[in-house]
Amino acid sequence: MKIRTGNPVRGDNFFKREILIEKLWDAIESESNILLVAPRRVGKTSIMRYLEDHPKENYHFIFLDTESVNNENEFFKRLLSKLLSSDFIRGRDKVLATIKEHSPLIKRIGKDGVEFDYNREFNYRNEFLKITEKIELGEQKLIFLLDEFSQTVENIKNDEDERKAIHFLHTNRELRQENLVDKNVRFIYSGSIGLENIVRRINASKTINDLVPIKFNPLTKNEAEEMINLLLKNVDFTLDGKQTDFILKKIEWLIPFYIQLVIQAIKDFQKDNNLTEINRDVIEEAFSDMITQQNHFENWHSRLKTLFKVDEYNFAKELLNRIAAHTSVESNEIRDIAVKQNIAEDYQDVLTSLMYDGYINNNEDPKIYRFNSPILRMWWWKYVAN
Numbered sequence: 343m344k345i346r347t348g349n350p351v352r353g354d355n356f357f358k359r360e361i362l363i364e365k366l367w368d369a370i371e372s373e374s375n376i377l378l379v380a381p382r383r384v385g386k387t388s389i390m391r392y393l394e395d396h397p398k399e400n401y402h403f404i405f406l407d408t409e410s411v412n413n414e415n416e417f418f419k420r421l422l423s424k425l426l427s428s429d430f431i432r433g434r435d436k437v438l439a440t441i442k443e444h445s446p447l448i449k450r451i452g453k454d455g456v457e458f459d460y461n462r463e464f465n466y467r468n469e470f471l472k473i474t475e476k477i478e479l480g481e482q483k484l485i486f487l488l489d490e491f492s493q494t495v496e497n498i499k500n501d502e503d504e505r506k507a508i509h510f511l512h513t514n515r516e517l518r519q520e521n522l523v524d525k526n527v528r529f530i531y532s533g534s535i536g537l538e539n540i541v542r543r544i545n546a547s548k549t550i551n552d553l554v555p556i557k558f559n560p561l562t563k564n565e566a567e568e569m570i571n572l573l574l575k576n577v578d579f580t581l582d583g584k585q586t587d588f589i590l591k592k593i594e595w596l597i598p599f600y601i602q603l604v605i606q607a608i609k610d611f612q613k614d615n616n617l618t619e620i621n622r623d624v625i626e627e628a629f630s631d632m633i634t635q636q637n638h639f640e641n642w643h644s645r646l647k648t649l650f651k652v653d654e655y656n657f658a659k660e661l662l663n664r665i666a667a668h669t670s671v672e673s674n675e676i677r678d679i680a681v682k683q684n685i686a687e688d689y690q691d692v693l694t695s696l697m698y699d700g701y702i703n704n705n706e707d708p709k710i711y712r713f714n715s716p717i718l719r720m721w722w723w724k725y726v727a728n
């Protein structure tokens with residue numbers, strides 16, 4: 343397993359999160375439509391890719407990232423295109439023939455996508471439905487992996503309007519509820535920004551309440567140790583049990599991404615200083631270096647600006663500054679900040695968003711809020727608060 347700190351990981355670079363994978367398959371095999379709930383960088387795309395690359399018998403996954411999509415028709419056009427150019431459909435000549443015959447909108451189907459007849463306007467949702475209904479799945483199951491779906495909802499809300507976003511959510515719900523259920527077609531949605539949260543803010547929670555949420559817990563300590571050992575196979579240093587322990591305590595929130603960042607930082611430090619051995623000081627230095635890699639964390643800050651209105655953003659920022667300074671903040675202090683920023687009425691919403699999106703939690707004591715990870719806290723303190 344090689345260190346990777348940016349794009350989703352695949353193949354040998356994917357650490358097999360057995361617990362999570364099992365949980366996912368349980369939900370898939372119980373025929374649920376699923377919502378992957380986790381903040382950015384927790385490993386949603388990687389795990390979707392893993393499903394796609396390792397399907398169980400009779401399962402076919404089709405992956406689509408819809409981050410840039412900003413209207414309903416485009417969404418279904420992309421979905422249809424992915425479906426038609428997938429290996430699953432391409433391997434079935436008869437299916438292809440009937441589809442072509444019945445669907446005047448398709449001019450050419452290639453591995454890279456589909457050329458539609460652009461001279462005509464189509465309702466791609468209807469075409470998608472019509473074509474999906476035509477595929478005789480039998481025992482086979484077709485599952486769409488829709489990555490960054492929540493961003494699509496937000497795009498539609500921003501670029502069109504709230505009504506259109508709600509319509510889009512309803513259309514998706516209808517597909518799940520009525521038409522495709524008996525056809526062995528299912529959906530797994532994910533997004534770095536909490537879908538539940540976005541949907542709640544536009545009063546449309548009931549459009550997704552049929553989805554089974556799968557929560558991404560951090561790795562267990564055992565898993566994290568195992569992952570570190572795999573990463574160590576491709577570097578020029580070793581870490582003993584105590585050092586690994588020390589690292590895991592410092593990371594606290596054991597998501598694969600942070601483990602990757604830390605091992606990368608130790609590797610860089612070791613190379614730069616020509617070291618043959620690692621000790622605690624080295625680990626400490628590597629952690630400080632890691633925090634200075636601004637680009638790894640900047641989106642945690644910029645995201646707030648797009649998510650919130652000005653006064654909400656000001657509140658969120660002051661709150662996070664305060665937590666960064668004092669490690670934790672109590673709920674009555676939070677109320678005071680909200681009053682000061684003139685959002686005493688709706689600050690709970692912002693607070694919930696910050697929890698959903700992976701900034702903070704109150705797991706240990708419902709009245710006390712902390713950053714999920716000391717790494718993010720240190721970064722916030724250095725680059726945003728000061």
Ligand SMILES: Nc1ncnc2c1ncn2[C@@H]1O[C@H](COP(=O)(O)OP(=O)(O)O)[C@@H](O)[C@H]1O
Binds near residue numbers: 348388598
């Ligand atoms: N199973 C995994 N094994 C190894 N690294 C992982 C794994 N899942 C996530 N990562 C790390 O986290 C980063 C972000 O993963 P990604 O799947 O893109 O997360 P998300 O889609 O939730 O933003 C990857 O670049 C990699 O460093």
Ligand SMILES: [Mg+2]
Binds near residue numbers: 386
């Ligand atoms: Mg992703």
